[in-house]
Amino acid sequence: xxxxxxxxxxxxxxxxxxxxxxxxxxxxxxxxxxxxxxxxxxxxxxxxxxxxxxxxxxxxxxxxxxxxxxxxxxxxxxxxxxxxxxxxxxxxxxxxxxxxxxxxxxxxxxxxxxxxxxxxxxxxxxxxxxxxxxxxxxxxxxxxxxxxxxxxxxxxxxxxxxxxxxxxxxxxxxxxxxxxxxxxxxxxxxxxxxxxxxxxxxxxxxxxxxxxxxxxxxxxxxxxxxxxxxxxxxxxxxxxxxxxxxxxxxxxxxxxxxxxxxxxxxxxxxxxxxxxxxxxxxxxxxxxxxxxxxxxxxxxxxxxxxxxxxxxxxxxxxxxxxxxxxxxxxxxxxxxxxxxxxxxxxxxxxxxxxx
Amino acid sequence: xxxxxxxxxxxxxxxxxxxxxxxxxxxxxxxxxxxxxxxxxxxxxxxxxxxxxxxxxxxxxxxxxxxxxxxxxxxxxxxxxxxxxxxxxxxxxxxxxxxxxxxxxxxxxxxxxxxxxxxxxxxxxxxxxxxxxxxxxxxxxxxxxxxxxxxxxxxxxxxxxxxxxxxxxxxxxxxxxxxxxxxxxxxxxxxxxxxxxxxxxxxxxxxxxxxxxxxxxxxxxxxxxxxxxxxxxxxxxxxxxxxxxxxxxxxxxxxxxxxxxxxxxxxxxxxxxxxxxxxxxxxxxxxxxxxxxxxxxxxxxxxxxxxxxxxxxxxxxxxxxxxxxxxxxxxxxxxxxxxxxxxxxxxxxxxxxxx
DNA sequence: CTGTTAGCGCATTCAA
DNA sequence: TTGAATGCGCTAACAG
Numbered sequence: 001x002x003x004x005x006x007x008x009x010x011x012x013x014x015x016x017x018x019x020x021x022x023x024x025x026x027x028x029x030x031x032x033x034x035x036x037x038x039x040x041x042x043x044x045x046x047x048x049x050x051x052x053x054x055x056x057x058x059x060x061x062x063x064x065x066x067x068x069x070x071x072x073x074x075x076x077x078x079x080x081x082x083x084x085x086x087x088x089x090x091x092x093x094x095x096x097x098x099x100x101x102x103x104x105x106x107x108x109x110x111x112x113x114x115x116x117x118x119x120x121x122x123x124x125x126x127x128x129x130x131x132x133x134x135x136x137x138x139x140x141x142x143x144x145x146x147x148x149x150x151x152x153x154x155x156x157x158x159x160x161x162x163x164x165x166x167x168x169x170x171x172x173x174x175x176x177x178x179x180x181x182x183x184x185x186x187x188x189x190x191x192x193x194x195x196x197x198x199x200x201x202x203x204x205x206x207x208x209x210x211x212x213x214x215x216x217x218x219x220x221x222x223x224x225x226x227x228x229x230x231x232x233x234x235x236x237x238x239x240x241x242x243x244x245x246x247x248x249x250x251x252x253x254x255x256x257x258x259x260x261x262x263x264x265x266x267x268x269x270x271x272x273x274x275x276x277x278x279x280x281x282x283x284x285x286x287x288x289x290x291x292x293x294x295x296x297x298x299x300x301x302x303x304x305x306x307x308x309x310x311x312x313x314x315x316x317x318x319x320x321x322x323x324x325x326x327x328x329x330x331x332x333x334x335x336x337x338x339x340x341x342x343x344x345x346x347x348x349x350x351x352x353x354x355x
Numbered sequence: 356x357x358x359x360x361x362x363x364x365x366x367x368x369x370x371x372x373x374x375x376x377x378x379x380x381x382x383x384x385x386x387x388x389x390x391x392x393x394x395x396x397x398x399x400x401x402x403x404x405x406x407x408x409x410x411x412x413x414x415x416x417x418x419x420x421x422x423x424x425x426x427x428x429x430x431x432x433x434x435x436x437x438x439x440x441x442x443x444x445x446x447x448x449x450x451x452x453x454x455x456x457x458x459x460x461x462x463x464x465x466x467x468x469x470x471x472x473x474x475x476x477x478x479x480x481x482x483x484x485x486x487x488x489x490x491x492x493x494x495x496x497x498x499x500x501x502x503x504x505x506x507x508x509x510x511x512x513x514x515x516x517x518x519x520x521x522x523x524x525x526x527x528x529x530x531x532x533x534x535x536x537x538x539x540x541x542x543x544x545x546x547x548x549x550x551x552x553x554x555x556x557x558x559x560x561x562x563x564x565x566x567x568x569x570x571x572x573x574x575x576x577x578x579x580x581x582x583x584x585x586x587x588x589x590x591x592x593x594x595x596x597x598x599x600x601x602x603x604x605x606x607x608x609x610x611x612x613x614x615x616x617x618x619x620x621x622x623x624x625x626x627x628x629x630x631x632x633x634x635x636x637x638x639x640x641x642x643x644x645x646x647x648x649x650x651x652x653x654x655x656x657x658x659x660x661x662x663x664x665x666x667x668x669x670x671x672x673x674x675x676x677x678x679x680x681x682x683x684x685x686x687x688x689x690x691x692x693x694x695x696x697x698x699x700x701x702x703x704x705x706x707x708x709x710x
Numbered sequence: 711c712t713g714t715t716a717g718c719g720c721a722t723t724c725a726a
Numbered sequence: 727t728t729g730a731a732t733g734c735g736c737t738a739a740c741a742g
Contacts, residue, residue: 016517018735029713034737046711061513066486067425068735071718074369076422078465078486086441087451087655087672096442099468103475108482110433111466113454120458127463131421131433132369158416162369244655273659300442300599304628306661317442373719384729389721401727423719426734714741723732 017060026056033057038064070132075163079324080128080136081111082121088242088270089299090316094139094169097320105328107134116242118143122152129159135327139320141170141213149173165327169319171212179323179338183213186312186342187220190265190294193310193344195228198353199263199292204232205250205275206267207242214239217267217296236261240271247274248282255283262291262353269295269302272309276349280306288351298345307348315340372415381411388412393419425487430518434679435483435491436466437476443597443625444654445671449494449524452675460683462489471597473498477507484514490682494675496525496568504528520682524674526567534678534693538568541667541697542575545620545649548665548699550583553708554618554647559587560605560630561622562597569594572622572651591616595626602629603637610638617646617708624650624657624666631660631704643706653700662703670695 023033028049036045036053045053056062070076081098083091095111102109110133112124121140128136136159143149153174156166167177194202204221207214218237225232235257240246247266251274254261266272272295279285279293287293287307295302298313322338378388383404391400391408400408411417425431436453438446450466457464465488467479476495483491491514498504508529511521522532549557559576562569573592580587593609595601602621606629609616621627627650634640634648642648642662650657653668677693 016735020735030736031714031738032712035712038737044711049712061509063481063513064485065426065735067422067431068718069737070422071420071426071720072735072737074718074737085451086454087444087447089442089444089447092442092444092447095466096440096468099441099466100470103468103470108465108467108486110463111450111454112463113451113458115455126418130419131463154416158418162371244659273656277659301628301656301660304599304632304661305656305659371719375719385720386722386730387728390728393721399727404728420719423734424721426718426736427720427722429721429734712742714739716737716739718735718737720734721732722734724730726727726729 016065017062019062019064022053022056022060022062025060026052028053038069074132075134076132077106078108078110078131078133079327080124080131080133081109082114082124082128082136082138082140083111084114084116084140086111086113089301090268090270090297091139093299093316094320094323097317097322098137098324100317101321101324105324114140119148122148122155125152125155125159129155129162129164133164135165135167137320137323137327138166138168138172139323141211142168142172143208143210144212144215165331167323167327169323171216175335177326177336179319179326179340181314181319181340182342183216184220184223186296186314186344187217187265188224189342189344190296190312191221191224192228193346193350194263194265194292194294195230197292197350200230200353201236201258201261202230202232202263202265203236203238203254203258203261204265204267205247205254205271206237206239207246207271209239211242214267221265242268242271244270244274244277247271248278249274251275251278252282255285263350264291264293266293266295269297269299269309269311272296272311273305276305276307276309287349290354292350292353294350303347310347310350311345313343313345371420372417374417374419377408377411377415377417380415381407383408393424429487430489431487432461433463433465433486433488434682435479435486435488436464437469437479437483437491437493437495438466439469439471439495441466441468444656445623445625445652446494448654448671449675449678452672452677453492453679455672456676456679460679469495474503477503477510480507480510480514484510484517484519488519490520490522492675492678492682493521493523493527494678496566497523497527498563498565499567499570520686522678522682524678526571530690532681532691534674534681534695536669536674536695537697538571539575539578541651541669541699542572542620543579544697544699545651545667546576546579547583548701548705549618549620549647549649550585552647552705555585555708556591556613556616557585557587557618557620558591558593558609558613558616559620559622560602560609560626561592561594562601562626564594566597569622576620597623597626599625599629599632602626603633604629606630606633607637610640618705619646619648621648621650624652624654624664627651627664627666628660631662631664635661642704645709647705647708649705658702660704665702665705666700668698668700
């Protein structure tokens with residue numbers, strides 16, 4: 001048989017067809033087969049040979065060996081995406097955008113979910129680095145003052161030194177490429193809209209205050225309030241988990257502390273969903289009759305809630321897509337930033353302040 | 356300098372620390388370093404040397420090279436997950452479950468989204484195969500009669516021959532390990548609940564009929580209806596995209612054709628969301644006063660819709676988790692199946708049939 | 711344009 | 727237990 005002689009004692013192969021076999025079948029050298037199949041756009045293999053190689057590959061059902069390519073070329077066609085939770089519509093939208101662009105560029109996407117455990121971000125970045133991912137998108141916002149912030153920064157630096165690219169969605173410290181939604185501006189818009197409708201006692205339901213996303217949204221709300229001559233006393237600011245249940249609990253707390261509150265700004269839609277539930281089921285307050293609610297993000301089902309949720313729309317899908325574009329473009333000196341504008345979408349959950 | 360002599364002319368290295376360097380620093384051989392750091396549970400390196408290696412690795416900030424490991428050992432610590440759309444809560448939940456278990460087993464997850472393009476499933480499976488993924492979860496249900504069903508089957512077979520594992524969430528043809536939600540039973544439950552409440556003209560809004568998930572749910576509904584002495588005439592069955600807008604359009608069509616319909620079973624919650632919107636905004640029909648609606652899946656926001664959506668709950672997170680467990684366990688002879696029970700959750704969108 | 715050759719970094723034999 | 731040697735499958739020089 002012609003194909004004898006390859007399987008010798010220490011055969012650790014999986015039986016997969018190799019490029020070598022394709023080359024042999026096509027009657028060309030290994031190098032030519034490699035160029036024909038994976039060669040850069042620039043032609044460098046004759047029509048005839050290329051055809052023969054392609055035919056051989058098809059016939060043998062050749063599947064390239066990614067790890068081997070990655071090892072030889074010192075770069076893999078993989079990008080990483082680290083999120084807090086894929087089940088959260090915020091991250092799901094970012095992931096969808098990122099995957100869309102990845103597909104255009106023929107890249108595979110590795111997704112890791114930290115489930116909001118801070119240490120895991122570090123661990124996953126290491127994993128992605130070990131996989132020799134081309135680039136990593138840090139989709140969850142950073143946590144200021146986190147114990148391991150330094151180690152994370154070191155890990156990022158190490159990854160970059162090895163040629164890896166990193167981009168954040170949302171602000172982080174450091175000199176990183178960033179896709180930055182206008183969190184401050186969005187929150188300010190929401191507050192102004194409420195103010196214009198006569199609301200003066202506006203409560204804010206925030207997520208974990210370490211998150212820079214939360215900080216910026218809070219900052220924006222605070223500053224807008226200040227400019228309007230209002231204020232945000234500590235009793236009208238409640239923080240909880242960035243979840244539906246977190247929002248629900250926060251709303252109960254808020255109205256226990258400050259029953260006179262006439263409007264609530266939730267720092268994301270998932271919390272807003274819980275707030276609406278609390279208002280309706282736990283507190284018996286009508287929206288927008290007695291209380292107005294504004295959320296943040298404009299998740300896909302925001303308009304389907306009861307009542308339809310007013311919110312600050314963020315182009316999340318675009319954010320994910322832009323993030324991947326940024327890290328695939330040629331690097332430039334200094335960090336780049338893509339700003340994303342927000343849009344206030346008024347629906348049924350906001351109305352004039354009660355008399 | 357001690358570390359001279361390695362960087363010669365064709366240096367394609369990325370500058371990353373290699374295991375070789377760690378070994379040198381620890382004063383041991385490459386093999387020992389490898390065993391110390393990645394060696395199987397069985398001890399085989401002396402305490403002292405192991406300590407030295409670990410210290411050296413930490414000091415040099417060694418990050419293992421995944422592709423190299425994969426190449427040498429012919430298997431990567433990667434599992435693939437192919438979904439239709441991460442933005443769809445159905446798939447997001449499955450993905451979350453899968454990632455949870457992957458984390459427990461220290462595996463990286465590559466997610467691919469086909470965006471419902473049938474050909475892409477094939478392409479991504481190839482990509483995962485090229486990456487030498489240990490296993491692949493096919494989360495989107497198969498499309499019966501798809502043009503490339505054969506090619507997909509061949510691709511799966513090829514992957515398995517190379518040692519890859521494949522599992523489906525939802526039924527597919529073939530002899531594959533499967534995590535199978537009780538789609539038929541769930542649909543039947545829903546129909547019976549409607550029937551008991553006096554509904555006799557029950558419409559069904561289905562997704563693309565090629566999907567086996569759709570077929571099974573439809574089957575279940577049909578059979579339950581038959582057993583109850585009812586029927587599902589063609590005019591009361593409307594198919595559309597498995598999206599909110601698909602559901603909305605379908606509802607308009609359904610009520611144009613069959614204005615007497617008193618209840619609608621939507622074959623997933625996302626469509627049900629669109630149906631509720633159509634009923635409220637386009638058709639001016641009250642729910643559950645004039646029309647009852649039941650969805651399928653119990654997505655996280657189902658209870659927050661207006662009105663709160665009755666639905667057939669599917670343990671999607673568990674499905675994703677079980678799928679990964681299945682393919683990580685030792686293979687057994689013949690395909691395995693994990694059955695998942697459904698639970699009918701009655702909320703506000705269902706009521707007695709109007710008189 | 712094509713072939714020859716030398717590693718990429720690591721796991722794993724085999725011998726000691 | 728440890729070390730020396732081999733090769734996983736491929737890309738990228740380099741030479742023709």
